[in-house]
Amino acid sequence: MIRASTLCGVLVAASVGCVADEPSTSEFDQLSSVHLKGGAHAEPSFTDLGLSLNATGELSGLGNPDIVVELAARANVDATCGNPGTNTWQAPGQNPAPITVTGSQAIPASEFKNGTVAFDVYTKAPAATVEGAPDCANSMWTEVIQDLAFTSATITVQQPEGTAVLTVSCSFSSPTADGAVPGTQVTCTSD
Numbered sequence: 001m002i003r004a005s006t007l008c009g010v011l012v013a014a015s016v017g018c019v020a021d022e023p024s025t026s027e028f029d030q031l032s033s034v035h036l037k038g039g040a041h042a043e044p045s046f047t048d049l050g051l052s053l054n055a056t057g058e059l060s061g062l063g064n065p066d067i068v069v070e071l072a073a074r075a076n077v078d079a080t081c082g083n084p085g086t087n088t089w090q091a092p093g094q095n096p097a098p099i100t101v102t103g104s105q106a107i108p109a110s111e112f113k114n115g116t117v118a119f120d121v122y123t124k125a126p127a128a129t130v131e132g133a134p135d136c137a138n139s140m141w142t143e144v145i146q147d148l149a150f151t152s153a154t155i156t157v158q159q160p161e162g163t164a165v166l167t168v169s170c171s172f173s174s175p176t177a178d179g180a181v182p183g184t185q186v187t188c189t190s191d
Contacts, residue, residue, distance in 0.1 A: 033061040034157055034166040035190065037116055043188045044155060044168065048176040051125035052101065053150050059166070062115045065159040069119040070104045072156075075148035076175050077126075081136035082144065096135050096143070098151070101126055121155070149175035167191040 036042035037058035044057035053073040077096040101123040111117050126145055133143035150172060157166040170188040172181060 034059055035061050043186055046181040048150055048178050048181060050178050051148055052123045053153060054122050055153060055155055056120045058116060058118045059157060060116045062112050064109050066108045068104055068106050068158045069121050070156045071121045071123055071153060072100055072102045073123050073150050073153040074098055074100050075150045077145055078147040079130060079143050079145050082142040084140050096130055099126055151175050
């Protein structure tokens with residue numbers, strides 16, 4: 001396939017005017033093959049920060065448009081219940097339903113180096129209390145989230161207009177504990 005810029009160069013040499021068309025966004029998408037740097041078995045790194053999850057890694061095969069890296073993480077919740085009376089005893093071991101927390105990082109194309117860029121994205125912490133205290137003795141109590149133990153995470157890379165160019169789905173062989181998640185506990189697939 002001859003690019004318009006190459007054809008224009010030939011035509012200019014022949015003293016014929018020409019205007020080169022710039023590749024469209026869809027052409028950039030076709031030219032880019034976004035993937036995790038490091039090959040087919042590359043995986044991001046994760047850190048459990050208690051109430052949020054951090055994911056880091058490097059992307060390759062990027063085109064020219066800016067990107068947004070989104071992180072969605074599913075977690076088991078550890079919460080306590082507080083008695084509203086004068087007795088402020090905390091009942092540990094509550095088991096609220098699992099929740100999903102999300103976060104994102106915008107990365108401008110000016111930060112890409114030869115189609116490669118690092119990402120460092122965090123989920124936002126959930127609200128500190130569970131509305132209505134459904135896992136406590138009654139709704140007059142206060143249910144406070146103490147910790148999240150993450151069971152899975154999905155990283156989605158989007159280019160202009162919300163077009164997903166990469167989805168990395170990861171599961172953790174056991175729920176995470178605070179600190180770095182060992183790579184041996186992480187299994188990821190990329191789409």
